[in-house]
Amino acid sequence: MSVARGGGALSLPKFRHNVAKRIGRFLLVDGGVNTGISNKKATKRSKRIRSKADEEGKDLVRWMCEELKARQVAGTEKRELWSMYRRLTRGEPLAYILGNVPFGPLARLEVRPPILIPRPETEEWTERLASMLIASPAPRSEAIKILDLCTGSGCIALSLFSHLTKHRQAEVLGLDKSRIAVELARRNAHSLFPPQQSQSASKVAFEQADMFDFDPVSVGGPFDVVVCNPPYIPLDQWEKLEDGVRLWENKAALVGPGETGLGFYKRLAALVKSGGLLRAPSSEAKGKRRPAIVVEVGHDQAEKVRDIFKGTGVGLDIEIWKDAFKVQRALFMYHQ
Numbered sequence: 001m002s003v004a005r006g007g008g009a010l011s012l013p014k015f016r017h018n019v020a021k022r023i024g025r026f027l028l029v030d031g032g033v034n035t036g037i038s039n040k041k042a043t044k045r046s047k048r049i050r051s052k053a054d055e056e057g058k059d060l061v062r063w064m065c066e067e068l069k070a071r072q073v074a075g076t077e078k079r080e081l082w083s084m085y086r087r088l089t090r091g092e093p094l095a096y097i098l099g100n101v102p103f104g105p106l107a108r109l110e111v112r113p114p115i116l117i118p119r120p121e122t123e124e125w126t127e128r129l130a131s132m133l134i135a136s137p138a139p140r141s142e143a144i145k146i147l148d149l150c151t152g153s154g155c156i157a158l159s160l161f162s163h164l165t166k167h168r169q170a171e172v173l174g175l176d177k178s179r180i181a182v183e184l185a186r187r188n189a190h191s192l193f194p195p196q197q198s199q200s201a202s203k204v205a206f207e208q209a210d211m212f213d214f215d216p217v218s219v220g221g222p223f224d225v226v227v228c229n230p231p232y233i234p235l236d237q238w239e240k241l242e243d244g245v246r247l248w249e250n251k252a253a254l255v256g257p258g259e260t261g262l263g264f265y266k267r268l269a270a271l272v273k274s275g276g277l278l279r280a281p282s283s284e285a286k287g288k289r290r291p292a293i294v295v296e297v298g299h300d301q302a303e304k305v306r307d308i309f310k311g312t313g314v315g316l317d318i319e320i321w322k323d324a325f326k327v328q329r330a331l332f333m334y335h336q
């Protein structure tokens, strides 16, 4: 969920500007849209753009061009391209313009404003968790039960479901307070895993629920694994976010309650403490490093969140996991 993304030398507004210019070049030169700008002028401009654009920009443009090819653009659809270009130059996030993002094993996960666009760092820890769950033996007679709190587009739940069902029976439930998010997650489930094609007993479902007002048992708990990427940005930091995030993505998906933005972790820790949320590991699974809880955290929150969970007195080993940019990005918690 971070916006300060590593790896690129450019600030995000400048980076987006470059991407927009490069897509403009595609439309003007390769796409053949008649804009009144001569090819000579466009090519001259494109050379300048190409030399300036950074690697990440090139990737995004390639991604966009692939999307355009996949849509077999012809005739009147060029107008649609032009409109995509204009939306990009106005600062709309590329993922919303394309309408989908890849996430782990999911090639096309639908996204739409204002539901949070899944972030690469979330994808990274989700992939790690999936590998760990696949490697650890689940109780043979039962499905592994997973709860995804604050599910948004359903990216984490659907990705885990996709991975796990190839290996074992899984029951995945995603909850979100936002009705629009739940509708989107359900639509994603339906298009990625059409019910008529399902041959396994595995299930994935999404329900509307407020994390501050729900009882784990009433939604089917306890669960073997609970994951959560909650809103965690403190209000004063949200106010400084770049426009592409602040003006387009739901504030309620980003801002965590309290001065430090840690309100959701406190609530989750209280749920863990009160019981009914986590299933005790079976004797078969004991001793294996199978995460029971995974939460994503803000870049400077890992230790504070670890203390919140330690304070519950529930026996958990807590590992702070760093993402590809060496940022403390998630806590993996294991039954002791």
Ligand SMILES: C[S@@+](CC[C@H](N)C(=O)[O-])C[C@H]1O[C@@H](n2cnc3c(N)ncnc32)[C@H](O)[C@@H]1O
Residues within 6 Å of the ligand: 001, 116, 117, 118, 119, 122, 149, 150, 151, 152, 153, 154, 155, 156, 175, 176, 177, 178, 181, 209, 210, 211, 212, 229, 230, 231, 232, 252, 253, 254
């Ligand atoms: C940071 S987004 C995470 C979305 C998705 N899991 C992801 O990783 O892309 C947080 C989500 O929490 C949801 N949310 C906000 N307040 C909530 C609450 N009180 N109870 C449940 N969900 C809530 C928002 O609607 C949003 O979809």
